[in-house]
Amino acid sequence: MKIVLYPDPNLLQEAAPVEEFDSELREKVEEMFPLMYEAKGCGLAAPQVAWLLRVFIVNLAGEAGKGEEKAYVNPRIVEKRGTVVAEEGCLSIPGVTGPVRRASWVRIEASDLAGKTFQEESTSELHARVLQHELDHLNGILFVSKVVPSQQKLILKKLREMREGVPAGRA
Ligand SMILES: [Zn+2]
Numbered sequence: 001m002k003i004v005l006y007p008d009p010n011l012l013q014e015a016a017p018v019e020e021f022d023s024e025l026r027e028k029v030e031e032m033f034p035l036m037y038e039a040k041g042c043g044l045a046a047p048q049v050a051w052l053l054r055v056f057i058v059n060l061a062g063e064a065g066k067g068e069e070k071a072y073v074n075p076r077i078v079e080k081r082g083t084v085v086a087e088e089g090c091l092s093i094p095g096v097t098g099p100v101r102r103a104s105w106v107r108i109e110a111s112d113l114a115g116k117t118f119q120e121e122s123t124s125e126l127h128a129r130v131l132q133h134e135l136d137h138l139n140g141i142l143f144v145s146k147v148v149p150s151q152q153k154l155i156l157k158k159l160r161e162m163r164e165g166v167p168a169g170r171a
Contacts, residue, residue, distance in 0.1 A: 001031050001049045003039055006093045006142070007163050010050045015138045018053050018073045021115035025055070029071045029113060032057050037064045041091045043130040045137030048092050056134035060127055070120075075110035075135055077103075084125050088133060088143045096158045098147035102132050 004010055018025060028051060036044040036057060045056035054074045061067025082104030089097040106128045109119045122128035133143055147155045 001028070001035065001051075003035055003044070003048050003091050004050050005162075006090075006159065008050070008092070010047050010052060011092055011137070011142060012140045013047065013052055014140050015045075015047050015052045015054045018055060018111070021073070021111070021113065025053075025073070026113050029055060029057060033059070033069060034064070036091070037062065039091045042126075043134045044091060045134045047137050047140070054138045056137065058127075058130055058134065060124075060130065071113050072108065072110035072131075072134070073113065073115075075108055075131075075138070077106050077132070077135060078109045078119070079107040080128075081105040084129075085148060086125065086129060088129065088147075090133070090143055093142065093144060093159075093162070096144065096155065096162075098144065098151045098155050100129075100143050100146045101148060102129050104128055106131055108135075 032044050032049060042060050042062040043058045046053050057071050059067045059069045080103035083101055084104040085099050085101045087097050088100040104125050105122050107119060107121050108131050111117050122131060144155050144159060
């Protein structure tokens with residue numbers, strides 16, 4: 001398992017709901033955490049490891065042994081409030097960041113790895129942002145498509161460079 005990078009087609013597909021809450025699900029989720037830490041991220045969605053199921057993981061501390069590790073299976077946002085614009089990046093689009101408008105607070109409903117449904121309210125703007133960013137991945141949506149209009153041209157240029165294999169920042 002490894003983190004796939006833009007323009008990998010897995011990143012642009014809608015992931016399928018999880019139906020079996022089995023040991024394979026738990027094992028694959030366990031494999032995702034070290035990959036996330038290695039890449040210095042605080043959230044990672046299954047399509048980012050070429051696994052097209054509706055699963056993502058979060059640890060806001062972004063470090064093994066710190067913070068809380070959580071897995072969200074078949075998640076959906078059931079309530080959201082406020083808006084806030086902040087700089088966002090993605091482990092699958094290294095070197096590219098841009099300002100994205102998101103809800104500042106969300107309530108999410110998901111299943112845990114045992115199939116038990118839970119609800120969670122975001123505890124910070126960052127937490128709300130990570131939940132929304134990861135949920136977008138399950139629908140094949142990348143943050144770059146949500147960057148505020150004034151920055152879109154620059155983002156499109158960087159993406160084109162990634163697709164063509166030209167390092168960002170060079171002519
Ligand atoms: Zn991402």
